[in-house]
Amino acid sequence: MSDAYKAAYEREKIARLAAEKLLDEKSREVQSSIEMIHYQFNDLMSQKKESDYLLAVSRLTQTDQGLKKSVHDYTTESMKFLNAKCSRYSYISDGKIVISNLIGSDDQLPKLGLNVYQDIYKKDDRSTVMISELNSPELLGVSMVLGINxxxxxxIKSFGKVNTVCExxxxxxxxxxPEVLDQCQVAGFQISAMLERSADQKELEKSYQEIKLSHDKIKQAQAQLVQSEKMASLGQLAAGVAHEINNPIGFVTSNFSTLKEYSHVLAEYFSHAVQLAEQSDNEISSVMKKMDEKENFKFLFSDIKNIxxxxDDGLLRVKEIVANLKSFARSDEEVTGEFKINQCIENTIKVVWNELKYKARLHKDFDENDCSVKGHEGQIGQVIMNMLVNAAQAMEADGDIYIQTRAQDGFVRITIRDTAKGMPQSVMDKIFDPFYTTKGVNEGTGLGLSISHGIIEKHGGNVSVESEEGVGTCFIINLPIAD
Ligand SMILES: Nc1ncnc2c1ncn2[C@@H]1O[C@H](COP(=O)(O)OP(=O)(O)OP(=O)(O)O)[C@@H](O)[C@H]1O
Ligand SMILES: [Mg+2]
Incomplete structure (x- = not known):
């Protein structure tokens, strides 16, 4: 190998080593970045899980779905959040577990006693406890099979008291x-706040209903007071008027009957005198004939009789009105004595039967027990009579009258229902007012129902009416049963 080649080889080796080192460093950097991203991703996922959980609980507190459903959903969400196998919620009321529901397991986990909850909440508001520490051998057995430890x-607290426990x-x-339990606790607070809100609202609604009820009662009492004061002053007035009219009407009636007798005598005398005058022919008879031609005594005396x-009819009517006024005034008197109600009605029917029989069919339905009522039989009879006569008078063609008695809760209820023409609300509003009548002159005084109202009130009872035009009317009387 030439020197030049050797040198080139060495340079190449150094460069390769440097490149490898660099690559190694870079790959370590990439690796740590991947780890970092992985860690951040996991963190993000668990944050998302937390916020999904809180969002789900917060959503369920927005809808008013009641305690049971809210607690069920909260437990289910918490179970999902903690990756739990199963869960249970129990309601506590008056120191007792009232309902206990298991979610997510077919196996019945044995229930825990209230003392277990109490021991735990004495220590902490939320806790994770090993089943082996719970002193419940039964639960320990089942949980081992299920792999729960x-x-x-x-x-869940409401107004400072634990009312539900989720396990x-x-x-x-x-x-x-362990910090995720903070999220569970925050979610639990939301449920508690929702329960308190809804309890507050219910309380508010209850108070509103109570106030409304007492307001209605006051209004009713006021109306009754006005009515009875009106009746009392009218009673006094009626008594005064009756007293004032009674005397003159007494002597007018008595004088009138004497006048009637005298007029009969005079009529007889004149009829003889006229007959005699017709048979004779003297000055007296001619004067009498002339007078008779002029005055027509026959007609005069027959007209006097009609007048x-x-x-007589008019006087009788005035007497009746005075009697009614007196009875109206008398309804203010103290009530004493006792009588049987069914018997009283039977007797009254006998009296008015003639007025009823051509117009109405009468249907009686009396309570088997003919209970006793404290008061004046005659006055109550008068009330029944007026109502029966009113019913018959309101019949345009023939119809039915149903009379019923029923004893209930210390009262006897007398119902008089007819299938007559009924009345509009405008009439119904006034029927208990004295002198209110829709009947023609000389047909009704309009005192019947106002007297009846006074009598019933004096007997400690009440009367009400229901009516529909073209269908009929129903009077309902309640009288206290004598003890
Ligand atoms: N059963 C009924 N059906 C329809 N309207 C009735 C009935 N009962 C009462 N009324 C109405 O109530 C009004 C008042 O009745 P109330 O008995 O006080 O007086 P009245 O019957 O008119 O007169 P009185 O009783 O002196 O004969 C009647 O004029 C009638 O318009
Ligand atoms: Mg009447």
Whole structure:
């Protein structure tokens, strides 16, 4: 080998060694970059997993899907996040486990006692415990078969109290950084906040309903007060009017009946006198004939009779109105005595039967137990009578009246339903007002229902009405049963 060739070979060798060294250095650099990228990739993946987990839990707290579904989903998400084999959640209420659900395992892991949870949460809010430390030989047996060695306990608190415990069971070999439990805890806080929010809302809704209910009650009580004050003052007025009219009507009636007798006598006298005048032919008879031609005594006396009969009807009507006014005033009196309600209704039906029989078919359905009611039988009879007569009077053609009694919760409910013409709301609003009537002059005083209302209230009961035009009306009376 020539010297020149040797020198060239040496240069070549040095250059190759330098190149190899450089290559070695570069490949080490590339290797460490790959490792770095790999590490960063893993880190990124675990960060993504964490944020996916938190996002999933946060989503489920946005929808109002109730405690059970939220806890179930939270447990499932946490189980996925920790790569666990199976999990369970249990609700705790009044110091007891009320529901316990297992997720992700067909095998029944034995349940843990409340004391286990309590021991754990005394120490920490979240913990990973080896199953071998749990003092549950049964669980230890099953977990060994399933290859489970640890359990993560995640509590859900509401207003400072643990109300749910999630147990996440981890297989041997599954590893995670302890910091990931912080994410589970944050997610648990979100569930707790959601539960508190929904409890607050429920509480708010409950209070709103309570306030609304008491507001309605106050309004009703106010309306009743106004109604009973109206009735009381009208009662006084009615009593005064009845008293004032009673005396003059008394002597008008008595004088009128004397006048009627006198008019009969005079009519008879004149008819004889006229007959005599027709038969004789003297000055008196000619004067009488002339007067008779002029005045027509026959017509006069027959007309006097008609007028008197009309006045009689009018007087009778005024007497009835006065009697009604008195009874209206009397509904204010104290209630004493006791009577059987079915019997009272039967007696009333007998009295009004003549008014009903041509217009309505009556259907009776009485409670087997004829219960006793405290009060005036006559007054309650008057109420029933007015309602039956009203029903019959509201019939345009013939129809049905159903009368029913039922004893319930210390009250007897009397229902009087008809298939008559019914009434519009505008009429229904006024029917209990004194003197309100839709009947013609001389047909109704409009006192029937206002008197009835007063009587029922005085007996400690209540009355309500339902009606539909063209269908019928139903009066419902509730009276307290005597003890
Ligand atoms: N069953 C019913 N069907 C339809 N309307 C009724 C019925 N009961 C009552 N009413 C209506 O209520 C009004 C008031 O009844 P209420 O008994 O107070 O007086 P009234 O019957 O008109 O007169 P009175 O009772 O003096 O004869 C009636 O005029 C009628 O318009
Ligand atoms: Mg009436």
């Amino acid at each position: 640890r359990v993560v306990f995640l509590p 996440i069971y981890l297989s041997e070999g599954v590893d995670f950084k 008197m009969d009309d006045c």
